[in-house]
Amino acid sequence: MPNPRRSQFPADFRWGLSTSAFQVEGAANVDGRAASIWDTFCAEPGRIRGGATATQACEHYDRSDEDLSLIKTIGANAYRFSVSWPRILPNGRGTVNVAGLDFYDRLIDGLIERGIDPWLTLYHWDLPQALQDKGGWPNRDTAFAFEEFADAVSRRVGDRVRNWITHNEPWCSTIKGYFEGEFAPGLKDLGAAIQSTHHVLLSHGLAIPVLRQNVPQALCGIALSLHPIFAASESEADHAAMVRHDGIRNRWFLDPLYGSGYPEDILAELGASAPTIQSGDIDIISTPTDFLGVNYYFREFVADDAKELPVRTRVTETAAADRTGFNWEVYPEGLTDLLQRLERDYRPGPIVVTENGATYPDELDPEGAIKDSDRVSFIRRHIDALHLAMKGGVDVKGYFVWSLLDNFEWAEGYSKRFGLVHVDFQTQKRTMKDSAKWYSEFLRN
Ligand code: FCB
Numbered sequence: 517m518p519n520p521r522r523s524q525f526p527a528d529f530r531w532g533l534s535t536s537a538f539q540v541e542g543a544a545n546v547d548g549r550a551a552s553i554w555d556t557f558c559a560e561p562g563r564i565r566g567g568a569t570a571t572q573a574c575e576h577y578d579r580s581d582e583d584l585s586l587i588k589t590i591g592a593n594a595y596r597f598s599v600s601w602p603r604i605l606p607n608g609r610g611t612v613n614v615a616g617l618d619f620y621d622r623l624i625d626g627l628i629e630r631g632i633d634p635w636l637t638l639y640h641w642d643l644p645q646a647l648q649d650k651g652g653w654p655n656r657d658t659a660f661a662f663e664e665f666a667d668a669v670s671r672r673v674g675d676r677v678r679n680w681i682t683h684n685e686p687w688c689s690t691i692k693g694y695f696e697g698e699f700a701p702g703l704k705d706l707g708a709a710i711q712s713t714h715h716v717l718l719s720h721g722l723a724i725p726v727l728r729q730n731v732p733q734a735l736c737g738i739a740l741s742l743h744p745i746f747a748a749s750e751s752e753a754d755h756a757a758m759v760r761h762d763g764i765r766n767r768w769f770l771d772p773l774y775g776s777g778y779p780e781d782i783l784a785e786l787g788a789s790a791p792t793i794q795s796g797d798i799d800i801i802s803t804p805t806d807f808l809g810v811n812y813y814f815r816e817f818v819a820d821d822a823k824e825l826p827v828r829t830r831v832t833e834t835a836a837a838d839r840t841g842f843n844w845e846v847y848p849e850g851l852t853d854l855l856q857r858l859e860r861d862y863r864p865g866p867i868v869v870t871e872n873g874a875t876y877p878d879e880l881d882p883e884g885a886i887k888d889s890d891r892v893s894f895i896r897r898h899i900d901a902l903h904l905a906m907k908g909g910v911d912v913k914g915y916f917v918w919s920l921l922d923n924f925e926w927a928e929g930y931s932k933r934f935g936l937v938h939v940d941f942q943t944q945k946r947t948m949k950d951s952a953k954w955y956s957e958f959l960r961n
């Protein structure tokens with residue numbers, strides 16, 4: 517297959533790198549930051565592989581200058597980062613911690629000086645613990661607290677940041693956090709999780725007018741983790757399972773965002789766990805946005821399984837040989853299909869691939885190089901897949917690799933490296949992997 521070329525894409529296409537606050541910043545107890553639910557979760561025995569915490573992570577809070585220069589060296593023209601809510605509003609709402617805002621102010625200036633476009637995500641899962649103590653996302657008040665957070669951040673940096681992402685992957689912050697228990701706050705309560713999905717979406721809709729008010733030229737969107745879903749067999753039961761699984765994984769978020777409310781089949785399936793919705797909520801959730809952020813990693817195969825909540829489906833293993841270090845199948849075609857499906861079913865306007873990347877067991881060789889040819893191939897093939905969707909008429913405006921740096925990979929601690937840049941967590945030394953060099957060459961040609 518020929519290598520993709522940058523010149524095949526529009527000149528104003530955004531080529532970026534992504535990170536999130538909790539995964540890279542460290543400086544957990546500095547300049548007035550309070551605890552988030554992830555700090556609490558990390559402190560609980562058995563939650564994180566190896567008992568890792570993110571108190572230091574990549575020390576990006578203190579090394580941001582070096583990290584921004586790496587982005588510049590790679591040649592990306594956009595950087596997606598998130599803002600730590602407990603740095604800005606340590607109590608979740610109320611008093612604003614100016615020192616916290618100062619950090620992002622410097623970061624954004626540093627990006628602009630280097631000609632890199634800042635893409636700001638408000639919520640990448642680090643809810644202030646103070647809000648979890650009041651019930652967290654199952655509590656409707658949290659949606660209004662988020663509106664306050666959006667206001668505080670956009671007032672301060674809205675003069676320099678044009679691209680705003682309200683939430684990163686509501687599926688993970690709600691279903692994985694409140695139902696599956698694998699992510700903070702580690703609960704196993706389906707009703708609470710589903711109610712959380714509603715409040716996260718509501719908070720997204722509440723924040724959009726605030727952002728538009730504070731940021732005259734704002735472009736606003738949300739980033740969803742979306743998965744093409746396949747049936748594990750040709751049986752009718754597995755086919756129906758595929759429809760239901762797509763319903764909870766994808767349509768549950770897309771349908772209300774694009775104006776048709778929660779999918780009826782899934783509401784019926786959830787029964788008593790369906791969310792409480794107040795009048796007007798659905799209109800707020802479908803407030804028009806400027807782009808849809810798509811985080812794409814893998815597809816899923818599902819089988820019918822009456823015992824499994826929330827929608828009687830079980831994700832099955834396949835025999836696929838090509839897998840990343842997370843055991844996720846490498847399936848670039850899924851990105852083409854997904855983008856085409858979004859265009860066909862939702863007409864979301866411009867789409868931005870806000871995350872795509874892979875973890876592999878990278879090792880420094882004796883010369884100190886990291887020859888991550890699997891990652892190079894992963895990224896190259898996904899850029900091709902993206903290009904194919906664009907040729908088919910999908911309006912894609914940008915592509916962000918996850919991630920700039922190896923970082924704190926949630927429940928997996930530091931055991932899963934996703935960076936184009938290797939981080940030695942003992943010394944904090946950064947080393948460009950071959951994938952960073954490949955991306956850089958691609959961007960320069
Ligand atoms: C996504 C998350 C991101 C990172 C990647 C690997 O689900 O948004 O923070 O953990 O997966």
